Amino acid sequence: MVAGFHRDWFSEKTYESADDCLVCHGAIGDDILTTGHWKWQGTALGIEGFEGQTHGKNDIINNFCVAVPTNEGRCAQCHIGIGYNGTDFDFTDPSNIDCLVCHDQTGTYAKAPKTAGAPPADLDLQPIAQSVARNAGRPTRDNCIFCHANAGGGDNVKHGDLAMSIADTTREYDVHMGTDGGDVDCVFCHDVDRDGDFNPTSHGIGGMAYHSNDEGNMKYCTDCHSPSVHDGKPVEIIFSSHTTLACQVCHIPTFARETSTKVFWDWSTAGDKEAEQPTDPDDPTRVTYDWMKGTFDWAFNVRPTLLYQERHPDGYGKWEKMLINATDGFTEQPVVLARPAGDRFTPGAMIYPFKEMPGKQPADAVNNIVLVPHLYPGSDGPNAYWALTDWNLALQDGAAQTAQPYSGEYTFVETVMYLSVNHEIAPKEQAYGYGGAASCTDCHGADQIDFTLLGCTGDPFSGGDCP
Helix, strand or coil, X not given: CHHHHHHHHXXXXXXXXXXXXXXXXXXXXXXXXXXXXXXXXXXXCCECCCCCCEECHHHECCCCCCCCCCCHXXXXXXXXXXXXXXXXXXXXXXXXXXXXXXXXXXXXXXXXXXXXXXXXXXXXXXXXXXXXXXXXXXXCHHHHHHHHHCCXXXXXXXXXXXXXXXXXXXXXXXXXXXXXCCCCCHHHHEECCECCCCCECCCCCCCXXXXXXXXXXXXXXXXXXCHHHXXXXXXXXXXXXXXXXXXXXXXXXXXXXXXXXXXXXXXXXXXXXXXXXXXXXXXXXXXCEECCCEEEEEECXXXXXXXXXXXXXXXXXXXXXCECCCCCECCCCCEEEEEECCCCCCCCCEEXXXXXXXXXXXEECCCCXXXXXXXXXXXXXXXXXXXXXXXXXXXXXXXXXXXXXCCCCEEEEEEEXXXXXCCCCCCHHHCCCCCHHHHHHHCCCCCCCCHHHHCCCCCHHHCCCCC
């Protein structure tokens, strides 16, 4: 009935903007304005030392496209609004919400590049608006995956375990989302808060509190899988003797199995417009140089780096993050931009898998601060690097908006960050330890794991000590 109403409503009325939805859904619009997906920040719960403060994507520094400020218009291709092109964007106006990006049921909606989140001018929005209530308006994989898979500037560039292909994959690559496996959609695990009748009570989506706030309802492994699942199987001896291993450690043996991921990014080589664009020898669909962004390395089948992470009682992990004007200084290289908080002595900390991402990016040569450059010409400031290829001017623009102190002298520093790996759960036969005691060499004896990162002197299997 609801689906028919929406179809009929937008058969008689031309869809022009969110205002056409807010006629009936005004309260939902007001709720969306409070969410992390909308604000790109929130009350930080998982950022060590900044709990209770307002932080998030808008002021976190990374070693992909560095940061949002002065680059909003390009970043906003993945914002759930339209028009976020600079500091003058009105986050209090629900008319700026892009309802279709999350609720399109036709699989045809898209945001055009370089439009601050607007759809292509020639895209017919009418059938899309008519479709939004099908499937109870539940976001599909396609709705979620375009933005989250293309984080960092392209397919599977950033996370490594989240590619466009996961929208239509097989259990060989992800047992949960494979169409011949669990065939679940994203919001099965990343859900909203609901009442006793399973009706949504908010639009805050459950996640890993990676950027800032914890909202919605995030499912964890044990919400669906009993701890006794290994009982009576060869792997039981591994499971019972390795009590600090998170499920993902064994069940994600490698990531980027179907689509390669970026494993190194050097901004210092950018700017040569005459240079060739060689392709990666293992993946000819990927270039290893781009004048706008520098030099890259790519890889398939990356074995995760293992680190301890402190967990909040609600389940999400704790992080140390580099925040603009808060923790953006450094004393040594590589500069760590993001890493899980905690170690083997932290009560309740568990070992989790991470993508280790090294890079090289601009910093103040005098103040030892990792700087935010203005890259995208469509946002605030006259000196975008992608227009003028002048790092000094681009960094001046960035400092003007962020208020970072900039001495006028810049350099490039080595950086590293760690990203959670939670997708691409492999079939159980491929899990580490599947064969029980005979599978010890999956992790021990051949330097597969850097045990020094876990607080040990080396692999205990080879005489290392974990005091």
